[in-house]
Amino acid sequence: MRLRDELPLDHRLSRVYGVGAALCGLLLLLFGCLGFAGSLTAFGTDGTRIAGLSTNGLLSLISVLFGLLLVGAAVVGGNLASTVNIAVGVLFVVSGFVHLFLIGKEANILDFGMSNVVFSFLMGLLVMTFGMYGRVSGGLAHDNPYWRRRHPEQAARETTAAPLRGVALEAAPDQLAER
Incomplete structure:
Protein backbone atom coordinates (compact mmCIF):
# COMPACT_ATOMS: atom_id res chain seq x y z
CA MET A 1 0.00 0.00 0.00
CA TYR A 133 -8.39 7.16 9.58
CA GLY A 134 -9.86 7.32 6.09
CA ARG A 135 -6.68 6.03 4.45
CA VAL A 136 -6.71 2.38 5.48
CA SER A 137 -10.00 0.56 5.51
CA GLY A 138 -11.73 -2.46 4.15
CA GLY A 139 -14.89 -0.62 3.18
CA LEU A 140 -14.12 2.77 1.73
CA ALA A 141 -16.86 4.52 -0.18
CA HIS A 142 -16.36 4.58 -3.92
CA ASP A 143 -16.08 8.37 -3.97
CA ASN A 144 -13.16 8.25 -1.49
CA PRO A 145 -9.95 9.38 -3.22
CA TYR A 146 -7.97 6.51 -1.67
CA TRP A 147 -10.45 3.94 -3.02
CA ARG A 148 -10.38 5.60 -6.45
CA ARG A 149 -6.56 5.51 -6.45
CA ARG A 150 -6.52 1.80 -5.59
CA HIS A 151 -9.23 0.88 -8.12
CA PRO A 152 -8.64 3.18 -11.11
CA GLU A 153 -10.39 0.99 -13.69
CA GLN A 154 -13.60 0.64 -11.70
CA ALA A 155 -13.49 4.33 -10.72
CA ALA A 156 -13.22 5.28 -14.40
CA ARG A 157 -16.20 3.05 -15.26
CA GLU A 158 -18.27 4.59 -12.46
CA THR A 159 -17.30 8.11 -13.51
CA THR A 160 -18.40 7.53 -17.09
CA ALA A 161 -21.56 5.73 -15.97
CA ALA A 162 -22.62 8.51 -13.55
CA PRO A 163 -23.86 10.96 -16.23
CA LEU A 164 -25.74 8.15 -17.95
CA ARG A 165 -27.52 7.25 -14.71
CA GLY A 166 -28.67 10.86 -14.34
CA VAL A 167 -30.05 10.84 -17.88
CA ALA A 168 -31.75 7.50 -17.31
CA LEU A 169 -33.40 8.77 -14.13
CA GLU A 170 -34.66 11.87 -15.88
CA ALA A 171 -35.93 9.85 -18.83
CA ALA A 172 -37.69 7.27 -16.68
CA PRO A 173 -40.78 9.41 -15.79
CA ASP A 174 -41.30 10.28 -19.48
CA GLN A 175 -41.11 6.64 -20.42
CA LEU A 176 -43.61 5.72 -17.70
CA ALA A 177 -46.04 8.40 -18.94
CA GLU A 178 -45.95 7.00 -22.45
CA ARG A 179 -46.98 3.52 -21.30
Missing part, protein backbone atom coordinates in the same frame (compact mmCIF):
# COMPACT_ATOMS: atom_id res chain seq x y z
CA ARG A 2 1.34 3.42 -0.90
CA LEU A 3 0.46 6.39 1.26
CA ARG A 4 1.07 9.43 -0.89
CA ASP A 5 -0.63 12.72 -1.68
CA GLU A 6 -4.00 11.40 -2.81
CA LEU A 7 -6.08 13.94 -0.92
CA PRO A 8 -6.15 17.68 -1.50
CA LEU A 9 -4.77 19.77 1.36
CA ASP A 10 -8.18 21.19 2.25
CA HIS A 11 -9.88 17.79 2.58
CA ARG A 12 -11.89 17.31 5.80
CA LEU A 13 -9.76 14.31 6.85
CA SER A 14 -6.78 16.65 7.13
CA ARG A 15 -8.38 18.03 10.29
CA VAL A 16 -8.54 14.54 11.81
CA TYR A 17 -4.86 13.94 11.09
CA GLY A 18 -3.86 17.34 12.41
CA VAL A 19 -5.99 17.27 15.56
CA GLY A 20 -4.80 13.76 16.39
CA ALA A 21 -1.16 14.68 15.89
CA ALA A 22 -1.56 17.88 17.91
CA LEU A 23 -3.32 16.23 20.88
CA CYS A 24 -0.84 13.37 21.12
CA GLY A 25 2.10 15.71 20.54
CA LEU A 26 0.96 18.08 23.29
CA LEU A 27 0.56 15.16 25.69
CA LEU A 28 4.12 14.02 24.98
CA LEU A 29 5.41 17.60 25.30
CA LEU A 30 3.71 17.94 28.68
CA PHE A 31 5.22 14.68 29.92
CA GLY A 32 8.69 15.63 28.68
CA CYS A 33 8.54 19.13 30.17
CA LEU A 34 7.40 17.75 33.53
CA GLY A 35 10.42 15.45 33.41
CA PHE A 36 12.76 18.38 32.75
CA ALA A 37 11.10 20.38 35.53
CA GLY A 38 11.90 17.52 37.91
CA SER A 39 15.66 17.91 37.20
CA LEU A 40 16.08 14.25 36.32
CA THR A 41 19.44 12.70 35.55
CA ALA A 42 19.91 11.70 31.92
CA PHE A 43 20.35 7.95 32.46
CA GLY A 44 18.92 7.55 35.94
CA THR A 45 17.07 4.32 36.59
CA ASP A 46 16.04 5.02 40.16
CA GLY A 47 12.32 4.76 39.41
CA THR A 48 11.44 8.46 39.43
CA ARG A 49 7.78 8.74 38.43
CA ILE A 50 5.96 11.53 36.66
CA ALA A 51 2.26 11.24 35.83
CA GLY A 52 2.36 7.58 36.84
CA LEU A 53 5.19 6.70 34.45
CA SER A 54 8.80 6.05 35.36
CA THR A 55 11.13 8.43 33.58
CA ASN A 56 14.58 9.95 33.33
CA GLY A 57 16.14 12.87 31.46
CA LEU A 58 16.69 10.89 28.26
CA LEU A 59 13.07 9.73 28.12
CA SER A 60 11.95 13.33 28.74
CA LEU A 61 14.12 14.50 25.85
CA ILE A 62 12.75 11.81 23.53
CA SER A 63 9.20 12.69 24.58
CA VAL A 64 9.76 16.37 23.81
CA LEU A 65 11.31 15.58 20.41
CA PHE A 66 8.46 13.29 19.37
CA GLY A 67 5.93 15.77 20.75
CA LEU A 68 7.47 18.52 18.64
CA LEU A 69 7.48 16.24 15.61
CA LEU A 70 3.76 15.52 16.02
CA VAL A 71 2.86 19.16 16.64
CA GLY A 72 4.95 20.18 13.62
CA ALA A 73 3.13 17.60 11.49
CA ALA A 74 -0.19 18.95 12.79
CA VAL A 75 0.78 22.47 11.75
CA VAL A 76 1.68 21.29 8.23
CA GLY A 77 -1.41 19.06 8.19
CA GLY A 78 -2.71 17.02 5.28
CA ASN A 79 -1.21 13.75 4.24
CA LEU A 80 2.10 14.57 5.92
CA ALA A 81 0.36 14.60 9.31
CA SER A 82 -1.26 11.27 8.47
CA THR A 83 2.01 9.68 7.44
CA VAL A 84 3.88 11.04 10.47
CA ASN A 85 1.09 9.76 12.74
CA ILE A 86 1.38 6.28 11.25
CA ALA A 87 5.18 6.23 11.49
CA VAL A 88 5.27 7.54 15.08
CA GLY A 89 2.51 5.12 16.08
CA VAL A 90 4.47 2.17 14.71
CA LEU A 91 7.60 3.36 16.56
CA PHE A 92 5.67 3.57 19.83
CA VAL A 93 4.29 0.05 19.44
CA VAL A 94 7.74 -1.34 18.56
CA SER A 95 9.21 0.55 21.51
CA GLY A 96 6.60 -1.04 23.78
CA PHE A 97 7.60 -4.54 22.65
CA VAL A 98 11.34 -3.82 22.95
CA HIS A 99 11.01 -2.33 26.41
CA LEU A 100 8.75 -5.14 27.53
CA PHE A 101 11.76 -7.42 27.21
CA LEU A 102 14.16 -4.86 28.74
CA ILE A 103 12.30 -4.36 32.01
CA GLY A 104 14.60 -5.26 34.89
CA LYS A 105 17.72 -5.41 32.72
CA GLU A 106 20.69 -3.02 32.62
CA ALA A 107 19.94 -2.20 28.97
CA ASN A 108 16.75 -0.40 30.10
CA ILE A 109 18.37 3.05 29.83
CA LEU A 110 15.01 4.82 29.46
CA ASP A 111 13.85 3.42 32.84
CA PHE A 112 10.72 1.87 31.34
CA GLY A 113 8.34 0.14 33.70
CA MET A 114 5.23 -1.84 32.89
CA SER A 115 3.12 1.32 32.99
CA ASN A 116 5.42 2.85 30.36
CA VAL A 117 5.01 -0.22 28.15
CA VAL A 118 1.22 -0.03 28.38
CA PHE A 119 1.34 3.72 27.70
CA SER A 120 3.60 3.11 24.69
CA PHE A 121 1.18 0.56 23.24
CA LEU A 122 -1.86 2.77 23.83
CA MET A 123 -0.23 5.94 22.51
CA GLY A 124 1.05 4.05 19.46
CA LEU A 125 -2.37 2.65 18.66
CA LEU A 126 -4.03 6.03 19.20
CA VAL A 127 -1.58 7.89 16.99
CA MET A 128 -1.78 5.19 14.28
CA THR A 129 -5.57 5.32 14.38
CA PHE A 130 -5.52 9.08 13.82
CA GLY A 131 -3.09 8.61 10.94
CA MET A 132 -4.89 5.73 9.26
Whole structure:
Protein backbone atom coordinates (compact mmCIF):
# COMPACT_ATOMS: atom_id res chain seq x y z
CA MET A 1 0.00 0.00 0.00
CA ARG A 2 1.34 3.42 -0.90
CA LEU A 3 0.46 6.39 1.26
CA ARG A 4 1.07 9.43 -0.89
CA ASP A 5 -0.63 12.72 -1.68
CA GLU A 6 -4.00 11.40 -2.81
CA LEU A 7 -6.08 13.94 -0.92
CA PRO A 8 -6.15 17.68 -1.50
CA LEU A 9 -4.77 19.77 1.36
CA ASP A 10 -8.18 21.19 2.25
CA HIS A 11 -9.88 17.79 2.58
CA ARG A 12 -11.89 17.31 5.80
CA LEU A 13 -9.76 14.31 6.85
CA SER A 14 -6.78 16.65 7.13
CA ARG A 15 -8.38 18.03 10.29
CA VAL A 16 -8.54 14.54 11.81
CA TYR A 17 -4.86 13.94 11.09
CA GLY A 18 -3.86 17.34 12.41
CA VAL A 19 -5.99 17.27 15.56
CA GLY A 20 -4.80 13.76 16.39
CA ALA A 21 -1.16 14.68 15.89
CA ALA A 22 -1.56 17.88 17.91
CA LEU A 23 -3.32 16.23 20.88
CA CYS A 24 -0.84 13.37 21.12
CA GLY A 25 2.10 15.71 20.54
CA LEU A 26 0.96 18.08 23.29
CA LEU A 27 0.56 15.16 25.69
CA LEU A 28 4.12 14.02 24.98
CA LEU A 29 5.41 17.60 25.30
CA LEU A 30 3.71 17.94 28.68
CA PHE A 31 5.22 14.68 29.92
CA GLY A 32 8.69 15.63 28.68
CA CYS A 33 8.54 19.13 30.17
CA LEU A 34 7.40 17.75 33.53
CA GLY A 35 10.42 15.45 33.41
CA PHE A 36 12.76 18.38 32.75
CA ALA A 37 11.10 20.38 35.53
CA GLY A 38 11.90 17.52 37.91
CA SER A 39 15.66 17.91 37.20
CA LEU A 40 16.08 14.25 36.32
CA THR A 41 19.44 12.70 35.55
CA ALA A 42 19.91 11.70 31.92
CA PHE A 43 20.35 7.95 32.46
CA GLY A 44 18.92 7.55 35.94
CA THR A 45 17.07 4.32 36.59
CA ASP A 46 16.04 5.02 40.16
CA GLY A 47 12.32 4.76 39.41
CA THR A 48 11.44 8.46 39.43
CA ARG A 49 7.78 8.74 38.43
CA ILE A 50 5.96 11.53 36.66
CA ALA A 51 2.26 11.24 35.83
CA GLY A 52 2.36 7.58 36.84
CA LEU A 53 5.19 6.70 34.45
CA SER A 54 8.80 6.05 35.36
CA THR A 55 11.13 8.43 33.58
CA ASN A 56 14.58 9.95 33.33
CA GLY A 57 16.14 12.87 31.46
CA LEU A 58 16.69 10.89 28.26
CA LEU A 59 13.07 9.73 28.12
CA SER A 60 11.95 13.33 28.74
CA LEU A 61 14.12 14.50 25.85
CA ILE A 62 12.75 11.81 23.53
CA SER A 63 9.20 12.69 24.58
CA VAL A 64 9.76 16.37 23.81
CA LEU A 65 11.31 15.58 20.41
CA PHE A 66 8.46 13.29 19.37
CA GLY A 67 5.93 15.77 20.75
CA LEU A 68 7.47 18.52 18.64
CA LEU A 69 7.48 16.24 15.61
CA LEU A 70 3.76 15.52 16.02
CA VAL A 71 2.86 19.16 16.64
CA GLY A 72 4.95 20.18 13.62
CA ALA A 73 3.13 17.60 11.49
CA ALA A 74 -0.19 18.95 12.79
CA VAL A 75 0.78 22.47 11.75
CA VAL A 76 1.68 21.29 8.23
CA GLY A 77 -1.41 19.06 8.19
CA GLY A 78 -2.71 17.02 5.28
CA ASN A 79 -1.21 13.75 4.24
CA LEU A 80 2.10 14.57 5.92
CA ALA A 81 0.36 14.60 9.31
CA SER A 82 -1.26 11.27 8.47
CA THR A 83 2.01 9.68 7.44
CA VAL A 84 3.88 11.04 10.47
CA ASN A 85 1.09 9.76 12.74
CA ILE A 86 1.38 6.28 11.25
CA ALA A 87 5.18 6.23 11.49
CA VAL A 88 5.27 7.54 15.08
CA GLY A 89 2.51 5.12 16.08
CA VAL A 90 4.47 2.17 14.71
CA LEU A 91 7.60 3.36 16.56
CA PHE A 92 5.67 3.57 19.83
CA VAL A 93 4.29 0.05 19.44
CA VAL A 94 7.74 -1.34 18.56
CA SER A 95 9.21 0.55 21.51
CA GLY A 96 6.60 -1.04 23.78
CA PHE A 97 7.60 -4.54 22.65
CA VAL A 98 11.34 -3.82 22.95
CA HIS A 99 11.01 -2.33 26.41
CA LEU A 100 8.75 -5.14 27.53
CA PHE A 101 11.76 -7.42 27.21
CA LEU A 102 14.16 -4.86 28.74
CA ILE A 103 12.30 -4.36 32.01
CA GLY A 104 14.60 -5.26 34.89
CA LYS A 105 17.72 -5.41 32.72
CA GLU A 106 20.69 -3.02 32.62
CA ALA A 107 19.94 -2.20 28.97
CA ASN A 108 16.75 -0.40 30.10
CA ILE A 109 18.37 3.05 29.83
CA LEU A 110 15.01 4.82 29.46
CA ASP A 111 13.85 3.42 32.84
CA PHE A 112 10.72 1.87 31.34
CA GLY A 113 8.34 0.14 33.70
CA MET A 114 5.23 -1.84 32.89
CA SER A 115 3.12 1.32 32.99
CA ASN A 116 5.42 2.85 30.36
CA VAL A 117 5.01 -0.22 28.15
CA VAL A 118 1.22 -0.03 28.38
CA PHE A 119 1.34 3.72 27.70
CA SER A 120 3.60 3.11 24.69
CA PHE A 121 1.18 0.56 23.24
CA LEU A 122 -1.86 2.77 23.83
CA MET A 123 -0.23 5.94 22.51
CA GLY A 124 1.05 4.05 19.46
CA LEU A 125 -2.37 2.65 18.66
CA LEU A 126 -4.03 6.03 19.20
CA VAL A 127 -1.58 7.89 16.99
CA MET A 128 -1.78 5.19 14.28
CA THR A 129 -5.57 5.32 14.38
CA PHE A 130 -5.52 9.08 13.82
CA GLY A 131 -3.09 8.61 10.94
CA MET A 132 -4.89 5.73 9.26
CA TYR A 133 -8.39 7.16 9.58
CA GLY A 134 -9.86 7.32 6.09
CA ARG A 135 -6.68 6.03 4.45
CA VAL A 136 -6.71 2.38 5.48
CA SER A 137 -10.00 0.56 5.51
CA GLY A 138 -11.73 -2.46 4.15
CA GLY A 139 -14.89 -0.62 3.18
CA LEU A 140 -14.12 2.77 1.73
CA ALA A 141 -16.86 4.52 -0.18
CA HIS A 142 -16.36 4.58 -3.92
CA ASP A 143 -16.08 8.37 -3.97
CA ASN A 144 -13.16 8.25 -1.49
CA PRO A 145 -9.95 9.38 -3.22
CA TYR A 146 -7.97 6.51 -1.67
CA TRP A 147 -10.45 3.94 -3.02
CA ARG A 148 -10.38 5.60 -6.45
CA ARG A 149 -6.56 5.51 -6.45
CA ARG A 150 -6.52 1.80 -5.59
CA HIS A 151 -9.23 0.88 -8.12
CA PRO A 152 -8.64 3.18 -11.11
CA GLU A 153 -10.39 0.99 -13.69
CA GLN A 154 -13.60 0.64 -11.70
CA ALA A 155 -13.49 4.33 -10.72
CA ALA A 156 -13.22 5.28 -14.40
CA ARG A 157 -16.20 3.05 -15.26
CA GLU A 158 -18.27 4.59 -12.46
CA THR A 159 -17.30 8.11 -13.51
CA THR A 160 -18.40 7.53 -17.09
CA ALA A 161 -21.56 5.73 -15.97
CA ALA A 162 -22.62 8.51 -13.55
CA PRO A 163 -23.86 10.96 -16.23
CA LEU A 164 -25.74 8.15 -17.95
CA ARG A 165 -27.52 7.25 -14.71
CA GLY A 166 -28.67 10.86 -14.34
CA VAL A 167 -30.05 10.84 -17.88
CA ALA A 168 -31.75 7.50 -17.31
CA LEU A 169 -33.40 8.77 -14.13
CA GLU A 170 -34.66 11.87 -15.88
CA ALA A 171 -35.93 9.85 -18.83
CA ALA A 172 -37.69 7.27 -16.68
CA PRO A 173 -40.78 9.41 -15.79
CA ASP A 174 -41.30 10.28 -19.48
CA GLN A 175 -41.11 6.64 -20.42
CA LEU A 176 -43.61 5.72 -17.70
CA ALA A 177 -46.04 8.40 -18.94
CA GLU A 178 -45.95 7.00 -22.45
CA ARG A 179 -46.98 3.52 -21.30
